[in-house]
Amino acid sequence: MIEVRGLTKYYGNVRAVDDISFTVEKGEILGFLGPNAAGKTTIMRIITGYMPASTGSVRVAGFDVFSNDLEVKKRIGYLPENPPLYMDMQVIEFLRFAAAIKGVNRKSIESEVKRVADKLSVSTVLFKSISTLSKGYKQRVGFAQAILNDPPVLLLDEPTIGLDPKQIIEVRELIKSISHDHTVILSTHILPEVRMTCNRVIIINEGKLVAVDTPENLTARLKGSESIHLEVEGPVDDIMNMLKQTPNVTAVSVAPTKKANVSGYIVETDVGSDVRKDLSHSIVTKGWGLLEMKTESLSLEDIFLKLMTKEEVN
Ligand SMILES: Nc1ncnc2c1ncn2[C@@H]1O[C@H](COP(=O)(O)OP(=O)(O)OP(=O)(O)O)[C@@H](O)[C@H]1O
Numbered sequence: 457m458i459e460v461r462g463l464t465k466y467y468g469n470v471r472a473v474d475d476i477s478f479t480v481e482k483g484e485i486l487g488f489l490g491p492n493a494a495g496k497t498t499i500m501r502i503i504t505g506y507m508p509a510s511t512g513s514v515r516v517a518g519f520d521v522f523s524n525d526l527e528v529k530k531r532i533g534y535l536p537e538n539p540p541l542y543m544d545m546q547v548i549e550f551l552r553f554a555a556a557i558k559g560v561n562r563k564s565i566e567s568e569v570k571r572v573a574d575k576l577s578v579s580t581v582l583f584k585s586i587s588t589l590s591k592g593y594k595q596r597v598g599f600a601q602a603i604l605n606d607p608p609v610l611l612l613d614e615p616t617i618g619l620d621p622k623q624i625i626e627v628r629e630l631i632k633s634i635s636h637d638h639t640v641i642l643s644t645h646i647l648p649e650v651r652m653t654c655n656r657v658i659i660i661n662e663g664k665l666v667a668v669d670t671p672e673n674l675t676a677r678l679k680g681s682e683s684i685h686l687e688v689e690g691p692v693d694d695i696m697n698m699l700k701q702t703p704n705v706t707a708v709s710v711a712p713t714k715k716a717n718v719s720g721y722i723v724e725t726d727v728g729s730d731v732r733k734d735l736s737h738s739i740v741t742k743g744w745g746l747l748e749m750k751t752e753s754l755s756l757e758d759i760f761l762k763l764m765t766k767e768e769v770n
């Protein structure tokens with residue numbers, strides 16, 4: 457449904473987006489995850505046709521954004537970072553106006569405005585001036601505007617920002633519920649949000665794509681690099697030597713315990729390997745006492761940080 461190839465964007469000398477490629481299938485919810493200034497908003501603006509890329513191509517439903525932006529705009533509902541709401545309009549006036557711009561036919565405007573207002577629970581504020589709404593309600597009006605005319609593709613730039621916890625849950629449910637027959641890209645800094653709503657995650661840092669995968673696979677991919685905590689009874693030097701010589705072990709550190717002749721060890725391993733069997737086998741064969749072995753699994757937060765750090769080292 458969405459195909460991004462080799463996308464690069466310069467603002468003057470600043471390379472905000474650096475050779476990014478990905479595709480999004482129909483019905484997928486793709487999460488853009490990245491710190492401030494990663495390039496999330498820039499990529500969204502380019503996909504919606506509001507801003508040209510420096511190089512690269514974007515296709516939406518088979519239409520090229522650069523040569524056929526009208527066809528693309530017809531198919532995309534966009535909730536910008538700061539929704540451009542006309543502050544002195546009433547909510548209903550704004551939604552009618554936006555519906556007309558989006559090509560909703562005259563006869564259907566009222567029913568379409570009612571549909572989106574119900575969906576975003578803004579029916580009670582329809583006759584209020586936008587300038588008097590709370591931040592969360594403004595966000596909802598922006599969201600309601602995005603789904604007018606039921607576009608097949610939705611781009612949501614930080615859709616839950618400014619909402620209270622109850623509204624956040626409602627909006628996440630809403631995103632999930634419309635995803636069946638829509639394709640959604642949403643951006644966020646919030647890791648749990650990605651886990652809760654997205655089928656796939658793109659991690660972006662400093663304009664570069666750091667990883668693309670399902671939230672589950674991202675966790676699984678780095679599972680082997682979890683650290684293993686051991687408590688072993690036996691001679692520290694010999695145990696350290698054995699640990700270091702075990703294949704796939706990248707680092708070992710030791711800490712004394714309160715028990716005599718027992719030390720704690722932290723073993724770091726390569727990505728994708730599981731050395732627990734090797735370690736327990738060696739320890740038992742040498743006649744040492746294996747008192748404890750536990751792995752510390754990585755949360756999405758840890759993975760995010762690890763990927764970020766890796767990117768910085770490169
Ligand atoms: N109109 C602009 N002119 C010049 N530089 C810009 C412009 N818009 C964005 N940038 C720069 O491009 C980079 C990416 O910005 P972008 O807004 O895409 O990041 P983001 O991932 O959306 O960040 P945030 O999470 O803070 O919204 C930043 O370094 C930013 O300063």
Ligand SMILES: [Mg+2]
Binds near residue numbers: 498
């Ligand atoms: Mg942004």
